[in-house]
Amino acid sequence: MGNVIVWIVWLAAAGACIGSGVAVVTLTNPFFSALSLIGNLASLAVLYLLASAEFVAAAQVLVYAGAVMVMFLFVIAYLGGRADAPWAGGPSWLRLAAVGASGLLLAEVLVALMLKAGGRLSDEAQITDALGSPAGIGQLFLTDHLLAFEITSIVLLVAAVGGVVLGMRDTDAEGADA
Amino acid sequence: MLGPGVPWYLAVAAILFATGALGVMLRRSPLIVLLSLELMLNGSNLALVGFSRLFGEADGQVFALAVMAVAAAEVCVGLGLIVAMARRRLPLDVDRFAELRG
Numbered sequence: 001m002g003n004v005i006v007w008i009v010w011l012a013a014a015g016a017c018i019g020s021g022v023a024v025v026t027l028t029n030p031f032f033s034a035l036s037l038i039g040n041l042a043s044l045a046v047l048y049l050l051a052s053a054e055f056v057a058a059a060q061v062l063v064y065a066g067a068v069m070v071m072f073l074f075v076i077a078y079l080g081g082r083a084d085a086p087w088a089g090g091p092s093w094l095r096l097a098a099v100g101a102s103g104l105l106l107a108e109v110l111v112a113l114m115l116k117a118g119g120r121l122s123d124e125a126q127i128t129d130a131l132g133s134p135a136g137i138g139q140l141f142l143t144d145h146l147l148a149f150e151i152t153s154i155v156l157l158v159a160a161v162g163g164v165v166l167g168m169r170d171t172d173a174e175g176a177d178a
Numbered sequence: 179m180l181g182p183g184v185p186w187y188l189a190v191a192a193i194l195f196a197t198g199a200l201g202v203m204l205r206r207s208p209l210i211v212l213l214s215l216e217l218m219l220n221g222s223n224l225a226l227v228g229f230s231r232l233f234g235e236a237d238g239q240v241f242a243l244a245v246m247a248v249a250a251a252e253v254c255v256g257l258g259l260i261v262a263m264a265r266r267r268l269p270l271d272v273d274r275f276a277e278l279r280g
Contacts, residue, residue, distance in 0.1 A: 006181030014190045021194050021217050025201035030209045037213050040194075044220055047190070050181055051231040056223075056239045063246055068216075068253050075257045076209060079264050098203035106196035113188055121185045125234030132230075132239055140240050148240070152247045159251030166258030 006050060013046035031080075034072045041065040053132040187228035195221030206271050208263070212256045219249045 016039060023036035041064045048057035113121070130136045141149045194217055201214025223242045230238025263270060 003180050010181045010186070014186070017190060018193055018197070021197045024210075024213050024217055025197055025204065030207060030213075033210050033213050037216060040217065041220065044224060047187065047224060048227050051187060051227050053227045053230065053239050053242070056227060056242050059243060059246060063250065064216075064220075068250055071253060071257060072209075072213070075261060078261065079209070079270070095204060098200060101203065102196045102200035105199055106192055109192040109195070110189065113185065113192070121188070121232065122183060124184060124232055127231070127234045131234060131236055136236050137239060137243070140236055141243075144237070145240050145244075148244055152244055155251050156247060159254045163254045163258040166255065166262050 009046065010050055013043045013050070016040075016043040017047065030076050031073070034069060034076055037072075038065050038069050041069070052127060055132055055134045055137045184228045184232045187231070188225055191221045191225040191228065193221075194218075194224065197221075206273055208256075208260050208270055208272050211272060212253065212260075215252070215256075216249060219245055 020036040020040040020043065024033045024040060027033045027036065041060060045057040045060045045065070048054075048060060198214045198217030198219075198221060201217065202211055205211055205214065223245050226238040226242040226245070228238075230236060230242075260270065268274075
């Protein structure tokens with residue numbers, strides 16, 4: 001019985017995930033695209049929970065669907081009123097090539113997974129409750145992956161400085177353009 | 179493990195990644211290109227979490243969190259670029275930016 005419920009929740013979350021992902025790409029209004037990306041991130045958080053990645057799910061909702069998407073919506077509102085060019089220009093064979101290339105990418109990944117790793121993917125390791133808990137993740141971050149943790153902080157610092165530099169009012173260039 | 183096995187997670191991850199790649203190639207607005215990039219990053223995150231479940235080790239989840247931080251940095255710089263473009267009254271169309279000249 002529990003298994004059936006988990007399947008139903010998983011299928012609903014995966015369907016919402018793929019549907020909102022397609023909506024992000026196809027909707028012409030960037031505001032609605034950003035809103036469907038929020039739905040996509042929320043349904044991904046459900047999938048993370050079902051894969052026993054509780055801390056990643058919480059961080060996904062807090063950091064991604066919360067902070068990052070608010071920044072996106074803020075910029076879209078700031079740029080509001082601009083007509084959005086829906087599809088890439090150029091001849092239509094370029095568009096067909098884009099669709100073909102991403103279809104081939106999907107087929108390649110799926111075939112590689114099923115042919116090369118299909119047998120090994122079914123025997124899952126037994127897990128304990130500690131997998132994905134904040135304590136376990138923090139332990140790994142501060143012991144095995146300390147270097148990655150520190151480099152992440154430097155990356156964020158550099159990005160923040162870059163954002164400030166990009167946002168500075170460039171008086172010379174604006175005077176020349178105006 | 180209750181519910182679907184790891185191959186199902188990987189299939190959803192592959193579909194998300196391909197959808198994001200399609201958006202990056204197909205759309206003109208740099209805002210939607212950034213949104214599609216987020217889709218690709220999330221597809222890879224879902225694969226990382228799925229493999230972390232397969233092996234019963236949390237290292238994949240740690241890497242997914244690092245990817246999240248990198249995505250936040252990328253959005254910070256990317257949105258800064260888009261706002262700088264809009265302030266200079268440049269067209270928001272990636273097809274029109276074909277040369278690296280200020």
